[in-house]
Amino acid sequence: MLRIMVREGRSEDFGSATELLNSVWPHRVGSERGLRHAADAAPANAHRRYWAAEDDGKLVGWATAAIEYQSAERPGFLEASVAPESRKAGLGTALLERCEAHLAGLGVTTVLSTTTAEEASQKLATAHGFRHTNTTRISGVDPRTIEPRSAPPGVDLRPLASLNPRKMYELDAEAMLDVPGEVAMDDVSFEQWLEDYWRHPDTDLDASVAAVIDDRPVAFSHLRIAPGGRAVTDMTGTLRDYRGRGLALLVKRATLVNAAKRGVELVSTENDETNGPMLRVNENLGYRPIGSTLTWSRP
Structure with missing residues (x-):
């Protein structure tokens, strides 16, 4: 009993x-x-x-x-x-x-x-x-299978650790507005963002990569690695004015290459099943579905 x-x-x-x-x-x-x-x-x-x-x-x-x-x-x-x-x-x-x-x-x-x-x-x-509102697809890829690529002219790939966190906050805040979900994540202060993301102990700011144009970060991919080798690309996003140039694919690829250098053998990512552009980026990199979660709301 x-x-x-x-x-x-x-x-x-x-x-x-x-x-x-x-x-x-x-x-x-x-x-x-x-x-x-x-x-x-x-x-x-x-x-x-x-x-x-x-x-x-x-x-x-x-x-x-x-x-x-x-x-x-x-x-x-x-x-x-x-x-x-x-x-x-x-x-x-x-x-x-x-x-x-x-x-x-x-x-x-x-x-x-x-x-x-x-x-x-x-x-x-x-x-x-509760009523079911969203389905999140969990996808995974072995980062050791990812080939590095050079950035196009005018684009620099830099680790997040080398960048001004205020500029990264502004990039993340704009990109988050277009992430599908039941409610918008649209009210995070800079100081709280620092605590939740920048200073999170599992965040690897050296492995996470941003694309920088004219000294402004315009796209990024954020990597968290937990003890035991579990890793996730927590957020990948691009400023609205810079979309359609392949920058999300570029930074996510570079971040996965860095994860492989850390000894990671599986990197997961989570995306709403309606987020076609990000799902296409993942498929291009070799991600495959490995699971799902469900989001619910009441009323």
Whole structure:
């Protein structure tokens, strides 16, 4: 019989929580240091909280809920994960109820969530009143198969570490406006962006590459590498006035070449299934689908 206890999550849980999350989400690129950094960096107005489920002292469930502070719409966000061997015991429901109560107490009316594509996850989301809004394709490529290419005249390829972070923030902010999703990520301050991306402990600013024209970064690809060799190109984007020139393909290729030099054997990337231009870039580089996640909204 399961001896279950659901309680508030604590910082000392982050190691076990990372192991659980990387098991439930097999293509996740995350580390204990990254989870800890995200918790510490979250602004007060996010009201972020965590919950843990224990079975006889072992962490078997993990959940979080917060206000999505990167969007001017300020929706709520929740996510619950349960170890496969501990499912069908009501843990997912217990964790979700705590998340929902927290967000309701904050007066949140729109709540977003992400699940795996498993049937059980979909049924749980539907049972809690969520509707499926988006499907994210997870693709992967062995970066050792990528051949380097020279930049065309007038374009310099530079590591993000060598660039002015303010200019990179402006590039990222504009590129994010055109990323498909239920809500726009359109309200990130420069200081918060520094914490969330530039200073994230898994971000490799030396391996991430930007295309620079006339001393202005106009396209970039951002790489995160977690301990154990998991890597993801977290964001690739181009300023609107510079699109259609192959710059996204150029910087992503250069970033993958750098990942191979780090000893990485698989780099994943996540894109909304309606994001045709980015999916074509990935296919050109040899990415192939390896999984998917689902986004949900309520109401």
